[in-house]
Amino acid sequence: MADFPVPQHSTSADRDAAQRLHNPIHAERHVRVITVGAGASGLLMAYKLQKHFNNYSLVCYEKNPAVSGTWYENKYPGCACDVPSHNYTWSFEPKTDWKATYPPAQQIFEYFNDFATTYNLFRYIKLQHQVVGAYWNNDKGGYDVQVKDLASGKIVNDHCDILVNAGGILNNWKWPAIPGLDQYKGTLLHTANWDDNVDLTGKHVGLIGNGSSGIQVLPAIREKVKKVTTFIREPTWVSPVPGLEQKIFTDQEKSEFANVPGKLTDYRKGIESGLNGQFGLFLQNNKINLETREYMINAMKEKINDPYLESKIIPEWSLGCRRLTPGVNYLESLTKDNVQVVYGEINSITERGPLCDDGNEYPVDILICATGFDTTFKPRFPVVSDKGENLQDVWSQADPTSYFGLAAADFPNYLIFLGPNCPIGNGPVLCAIEAQADWMCKWIDKYQTTNIKTFAAKPEAVADFVAFKDQFMTKTVWVQNCRSWYKGRPDGPILALWPGSALHYLECIKDLRLDDFNVTYAGNRFAWLGNGYSQTELDETADWAYYIRDQDDDEPLSTAGRRKKLTKSGTVFDRAAVNFSGAKDVEMRGVVEEQPTARL
Known part of the structure; x- marks a missing residue:
């Protein structure tokens, strides 16, 4: 059989296309993957590649x-997670000994570090190595990746067929853009x-911000410091949802989670089903949203018990416009004697502390x-495509856009977590991250x-x-005029969130949509048909008549x-009609219908 002609300036893919004529159909060529970041997403990608692939190389x-990234x-x-601990794990890797519903960050770090150790993932990881640039190589195909060895300061060069950015969203911290911050003479810290x-x-400590981090810091330091002056510029919703209040797990509960078959799985499924059953919280004028809002208002008022603070802290905009936070002991802390709100x-920071729009300076240590x-x-870091475009520039000049949160338009062989x-x-x-990793693995396959x-x-x-x-998004609470990292500006488009529920996302990316991608081939697009042999008949251990059976047990088409x-449809019959607020109505397809929602 004649080989396909190989171009004079051939890439590894071109040479592979010619070689495929000598191999059976679907021969697995070597693929080189580079992953940026060894947080949760990067570790999961290493696990998935190790579990499902052969003839690959990976460096993270x-x-x-x-x-463990942010943790x-x-x-x-x-510092803690605002997701219940037993559900802040991979679906297949439970942990039985969480300390509390919302455990400290150190225990979450240990979970992901132990995950990497258990599955021997450190062999793929180079610590203290920071990717500083990725440039498409038109001659070789794939990306030339520049990496700085932070221990030595040297730049190391690498190359990959597929580049996966698992750098995450919430780990590139920044100082606030307040004039005079660099003039402050006291001790300056960022969470x-x-x-x-x-x-x-x-x-005497000053605390700027009442997002998730600020809400966690205040009750953690209040009893240690002489005084806290906390600076708040806008209201926010703070309260755990009913049934998910902070709880310290007893030794007996931990023992039952570890030793009673099904105990932990049932507990995790109950929480996850409850979380997945509440997408109506994010839809405007939805009964779940409205009734849960009333619950939150009452819960917050009970904890604050101060009409002035209530008027400043409780938002006018809908529940869910900003990220919700349990805020364990935060509201109660605002009214303590050594806390000034x-x-x-x-307006600016002086040598002594913040100067606010009330005309007062607030000196702090x-x-x-x-x-x-x-x-x-x-x-x-620069990500430069085959057309010479830098994604940093593309997403600076206009709002960042992506394909389902997974890929950037016209950037070949470049995949993105979150x-x-x-x-x-x-x-x-985390279930969405798992679905993203599976989608990426299908492309790698x-x-x-x-x-x-x-493929781009x-x-x-x-x-x-x-x-x-x-x-x-016009139907959601996210478009309301609140400051949120979900959008670049209060009145801007929603840049962070998916247009649907988490389960909606899982269904969406279950399969590849090849018609949404520009795909190029090395040589004849059907070179993968190879030498006419199947993989099956070259496998002496395989059943060469696997399709002969005594009944039709095909997978659904x-x-x-x-x-x-x-989803095991038809197996759940006793789901209680309970949600965060106790309401029984959920909005489906724009119509309010009676439908049971999940139990927490």
């Missing part, structure tokens, strides 16, 4: 001296860059900025078993998705059939 570059970096007092050597005992804008992260979605408009706040997030050279999301597919997303089998 991590800038920190340890894995290694964030060490401020009170995401915490200095454990600073002793807060007996100090200053509401409004900080230590100033803590709980002011969040750069959430613009721009990659933190990109623009992913389900980061729509419900349980396509690449490995065919002679695909490049079509601009028109991304544009259509963004148009659908913008139209859908329809989307509906596959979904019903996967």
Whole structure:
């Protein structure tokens, strides 16, 4: 059989296409993957590749001296997850000994670090190595990746066929844009860059911000310091949902989770079903939203018990416009004798402390900025396409857009965890990360078993998705005029969230939509047909008549059939009609209908 001609300046993909003629169909060529970041997403990607693939190489570059990403970096007092602990795990990797419903960050770090150890993932990881650039190589195909060895300062060069950015969203911290911050003479701290050597005992501490970090810091430091002056510029919803209040697990409960078959699984399923049954919280004028709002108002008033603070802290805008937070002991702390609440804008920072729009200066010994992260979605290093475009520039000049939060238009062989408009706040997030990893693995499989050279999301597919997303978002509470990292500006488009529920997202990305991608091939697109042999008949251990059987036990061929089998449709009959607020009505397809929702 004659080989396909190989171009004079051939890539590895071109050479592979010619070689495929000598191999059986779907021969697995070697694929080189580079993953940026060894937080939760990067570790999961390493696990998935190890579990499902052969003939691959992987390196995961991590800038920190340890894995776990944000759970290694964030060490401020009170740092915790706002998702119930037993459901902040991989679906297949439960943990039986969580300390509490909302455990400290250190225990979450240990979970992901133990995950990496258990599955021997450290062999793929290079710690203290920071990716500083990725440039498409038109001659070789794939990306030339520049990596800085943070220990030596040297730049190391690498190359990959497929680049996966698992750098995350909430770990590129930033100082607040307040004039004079650099003039402050006291001790300046940021929650995401915490200095454990600073002793807060007996100090007058200023705290800027009432997002998730600020809400966790205040009750954690209040009893240690002399005084806290907390600066708040806007209201926010703070309260755990009914049934998910903070709880310390007893030794007996931990023992039962570990030793009673089904105990922990049932507990986790109950919480996850409850979280997945509450998407109506994010829809405007939905009964769940309205009734839960009333519950939250009453719960917050009971804890604050101060009419003035209530008027400043409880929002007018709908529940869910900003990310909800349990806020364990936060509201109660606001009314303590050694806590001063200053509401409004900080005009500048003087040598002594914040100067606010009430005309007063507030001197403090230590100033803590709980002011969040750069959430613009721009990659933190140049990613340059085959057309010479830098994604940093593309997403700086216009709102960042993506294909389902997974890929950027016209950037070949580049995949993204938790990109623009992913389900980061729509419900349980780790299940969405798992679905993203599976979707990426399906592309890697396509690449490995065919002679695909490049795959890149079509601009028109991304544009259509963004148009659908913008139209859908008009029905949600997220478009209301609140400050939120979900959007670049209070009145701007929703850049972070998926237009639907978490379960909606799982169904959406279950299969690849190849028609949404521009795909190029090395040589003849059918070179993967190979030498005429199947993989089966070359496997001496395989059943060469596997399709002969005594009954039709085929997997479902329809989307509906596959979904019903996967979700065990028809097996749940006793789901209680209970949600966060106790309401029994949920909105489906724009119509309020009677339908049971999940129990927490």
